[in-house]
Amino acid sequence: MTRADDTATAQAASRSEQWADLMRSALNGDAASYRQLLVALAPVLRTAARRILERAGQGTGDVEDVVQETLLALHLKRQSWDPASPLMPWVWAIARHKALDVLRRRGRRAEVPIDELEAVLADTAAADDGLAGHDVARLTQSLSGREREVVEAVYLSGASTKEAGARLAMSEGAVRVALHRALKRLAAIYGGGEP
Amino acid sequence: MKTDELILALSADARPRGPSLAVALAVAVTLGAIAAAIGMQLTLGIRPDVLAALGSPRFLFKFVETAALAVVAVRLAARMSRPGAELWSAEVGLFVPALLLFTAVVLELASVPEAAWERRLVGTNWAVCLMAVPSFSLVPLGLLLWALRRGASESGALTGLVAGLAAGGIGAFFYAAHCPDDSPLFVAVWYTIAIAGVAGLGALLGARILRW
Structure with missing residues (x-):
């Protein structure tokens, strides 16, 4: 060596x-x-x-x-x-x-x-190996409308669940719960299994 | 969605929800044992001569053996649910109940005349044993698999099999309080068959339930 x-x-x-x-x-x-x-x-x-x-x-x-x-x-x-x-x-x-x-x-x-x-x-x-330019459309397309909105609002708010809540007129807690569910579903869809 | 967007979404969900794997397993073992105890008492009941039996090493051995199996199997299943974890030291644990059983069988063969071997091996209640042990193991198995879903097993079938051994150990532990057959020869044959059945069911279910 x-x-x-x-x-x-x-x-x-x-x-x-x-x-x-x-x-x-x-x-x-x-x-x-x-x-x-x-x-x-x-x-x-x-x-x-x-x-x-x-x-x-x-x-x-x-x-x-x-x-x-x-x-x-x-x-x-x-x-x-x-x-x-x-x-x-x-x-x-x-x-x-x-x-x-x-x-x-x-x-x-x-x-x-x-x-x-x-x-x-x-x-x-x-x-x-940078992060830019890596896009997978399949991921968000597979989420239902409401789930996608939550995930998108969270990253548009720079990961602030509080701000995402304001954007969606939801409480911060509700955003957290919905986000967690959406991520679980995403993994299930991705894994080819049923959600 | 870009990967950095996914990372933002994930980081907003940083704090884990629900109990840790260790806590979930502790809950599963406790509730599973309570369910098996209640199931045993409601259906078969503790054997009537239990106080006298407590003085018999053969009777006590059944509890030591089944408890040892349950403990080492739960430990191994937990380890198998942690990706990248070293398994060897937990796998070796499975030799503990195996060696205990082997030793007990040797001692039994040495201390009992050959003419009595068959009677002790067949026992009086093997059909009940084969029915009851898996029945008392079902709730513990379900709870263990539920807990192990918090982990990430590389092989769901193998982890399910080990969870089945643990559940079978718990079910057999409580069946032992009813079981009138105390010979290690009986335990080695019928308990083993019954627990192997539970392990097989665990493997089948684990392959589906523990996928991720």
Whole structure:
């Protein structure tokens, strides 16, 4: 192993630590930390998804589907992470599960060793993969009118449920409940299951 | 929807809702045990000679065995519901009830004359055992699967199977209070068959219910 590799590995380790801290705050309801974590994870997940799809001999057209499904799964299953354990093995296991799920739905089988995903974190190129321009229309189209309105109002309000509530003439609590339901339904539709 | 928009929507929903996996499992085990106890008492009832039986190591062994199975299986199912978690140490736990049962069978074979083996193995009540253990396990199984939905198992069928072992252990624990057959030979055959049935049902249900 070269010194550069060592440095990359050490950086990856300290980043994982930081992300675990952000997740702990998120589980205590800190939306800003949570957003920071998800923004940081998205490009890493994108690189991992691309690798998995390429290995399975699939085009990379579905990469953003895998990224969004993984983000939804991380979100809905976040209580399955044990805050006393490292964050990234949990993230990789979920990313792999979701990528294999997408491949399975396309009738492909693939093996994805976790070690290979670990390498993504030390891969500096992964961090350069920006967020802009990744659009999946299928996602919002699949939500019913009211659910879509809530999700859209929340992101138009910059993740403020209070402001989204004002926009929709709903109480903040009602927005939170509706948002949570919409996200669950989104994952169910995405997973090909019934809502 | 763009991915950064999705992230905004997710971050607005930061605080988790509902109980954690550990709390949900604790609730499931407690309520499941209460349901199995009530079910047993309402249908079969504790055996009349229970006070005398408490002095018998064979009678007590049935509780130790089934409780051990329930405990290690719940632990393993919980671990299997945490993606990326190390499973080995929890999997090894399954050897505890297996070794307990093996030891008890060896001791029984050593201490009872060969002529009595068959009578002890067949027992008096095996048909009731095969009906009652799965029946008392149904509510615990349902509750455990409900709790495990908070987790994220890589294989719903396998986790369901382990949940079935746990539920079977709980059901058998309470059936044991009625069961007039105390020989480890009886336990090794009939309890095992009954619990295996519950585990199979758990696998079938888990494959559907624990998908995500």
